[in-house]
Structure formats: structure tokens, C-alpha cells
Amino acid sequence: MKKDNMKLLESALKCPKCVVSVMGDHAGEGVVEIFKRKKADIERLGLTFWLMRSPKARPPQVQKLTKTVPIYTIFIAPATKGGARPTSEEVAAREYTSDGKIWRQFPCGLSPVTGKLDSSAAALVFDMMSTDVRGVLDLWNYADANDINNPLKFILGCSTVCAVRKDTKSHPERMKSRHREIVAVARLANPYCVWVR
Numbered sequence: 001m002k003k004d005n006m007k008l009l010e011s012a013l014k015c016p017k018c019v020v021s022v023m024g025d026h027a028g029e030g031v032v033e034i035f036k037r038k039k040a041d042i043e044r045l046g047l048t049f050w051l052m053r054s055p056k057a058r059p060p061q062v063q064k065l066t067k068t069v070p071i072y073t074i075f076i077a078p079a080t081k082g083g084a085r086p087t088s089e090e091v092a093a094r095e096y097t098s099d100g101k102i103w104r105q106f107p108c109g110l111s112p113v114t115g116k117l118d119s120s121a122a123a124l125v126f127d128m129m130s131t132d133v134r135g136v137l138d139l140w141n142y143a144d145a146n147d148i149n150n151p152l153k154f155i156l157g158c159s160t161v162c163a164v165r166k167d168t169k170s171h172p173e174r175m176k177s178r179h180r181e182i183v184a185v186a187r188l189a190n191p192y193c194v195w196v197r
Contacts, residue, residue, distance in 0.1 A: 005130040005185075012072035012185045013135070015165075017065045017145060019057055019073040019124065020137070020152060022159040023183045035131045035184055037111045042129055045107050047189055049096065049123040051115040051196060054160040059098065059122050061146060061162050062193035071192070073124055073160075075184040076137050079177035090114045096123060098191035113196060123196050124160075127189035135182040140169040151175060 012018060023031055041048035050073075065071050092112040095103040106113060113123055144150045145162035151174040152161055168174050 002132060005132045008072075008128060008130050008187065009133045009135060009182070009185050011070070011187075012074050013137075015069060015072055017069065017071055017162070017164050018142075019062060019065070019071065019188070020139075020142065020161050020163050021052065021057075021073055021075050022078050022154050022180075023075040024078060024159075031183065032131075035129070038126070038186075039129050039131070041111050042127060045109060047107075047125055047127045048129070049093075049106065049110065049113045049125055049194070049196070050186070051093065051113050051121060051123045052160045053116060053118075053120045053122065054158050055120070056144065056146060056158050056161040057122070057124075057193070058120075059193040059195055062124065062188070063098070063191070065145060065162055066188060066192045071188045073126070073186045073188060074137055074182060075186070076180035077183055079154075079175075079180070091117045093117055093121065093123070093196035096194040096196045098194045100195060103197070117197055121196050122193055124186075124193050125189050125191060126186040128187040129184060130186075131184040133182055133185050136179050137182050138178055139175045139180060140178045141165060141167065143168050 151168035
């Protein structure tokens, strides 16, 4: 693992807050291809947009996490092979907004931001990303940032969650599959999370 990639992973794991996302195929595209395309966006334009639809990582929730420290997204493997259901829709978003008022066009040359575009469609914004990382994330070391008395929970339709570091190993509703392979790490960049259409 390259030194810069190791530093990115270490920073993400030390951070008291983060976004955790279960990674899977998306809109007919495999994981390797998705990351390759997004990393190329960052090299070319300095940022990329990552479409997701989760009630536990809405733009205001993610933006609130970023108020005091740099925030990272830790992408993890599903608990079981095929556990992350791929999105079947491949509609390309054309605009984004960080406040729900002023809509902007995506930067020229950005790879398509695709998925199911409805009122819950949002995108994380990254300026650094690495797939050359090795590690395991212990989900019992994190709680749901929206309710710190609850452990992290991933369910169908909610595979991305705002998280805070907190010992939840004795919580009766903790995830059974606590150790997850880290697939990639990305650093969130201003405006961090946006609505898309």
C-alpha cells in the first residue's frame, strides 16, 4: 500500500465522525469500474460526485458532520456476497444543489452521476479516493450519528450511514456481522453532500 493511501486510511479510522457505505455493483457497472471512473474524475477535475439514496445520510446530516473536522467515507464490503442489491436504474443527473435553492450544472467533463433520481437522490462529494487500502472496520466501534444511542444498522435502502465513534458492543441491537472488509476510502469535500436531479 502506498504511503499516501495508508495516510488516508489512517485519517479515516482516527476520525471521530465518518460516513460508512456498503459497496456493491451499481446500474450495471461493477465495483472496480465505478471506482476507476470516480478516481479519474478527481485526477482530471479535483472532485467527483457519488450518487446514493439513504435516509441516514441526507445532505443536511452529512454537512453537519463536516462542521469541525475533515470527514471521510469508508466503503465496506457487504456482510454476504451479493448482500448489496445493485441499483437497476441508470438515469444521469444533470444538476446539484447543496441548499435546495440554487441548482448548478455538474462540472464539464465529469463522468455520469447515475442511479434512481427521485426526491431522495443525493450525492457525496469527494476530492480524494483510494482503493489501494487494506483493513477491516469493526462496526461495533460506531454509533448512528443521527441517534448516538443506537448502533450502526444497514438495511435494504439504507446502505450509507453517518457514524460517530462509540463503543456499541454491548448494545442489544448491534450488527451481528461486526467485521467488514474496507474496500475504499474517500475524503469529503465542500459542499460535502448535495441533492441531485
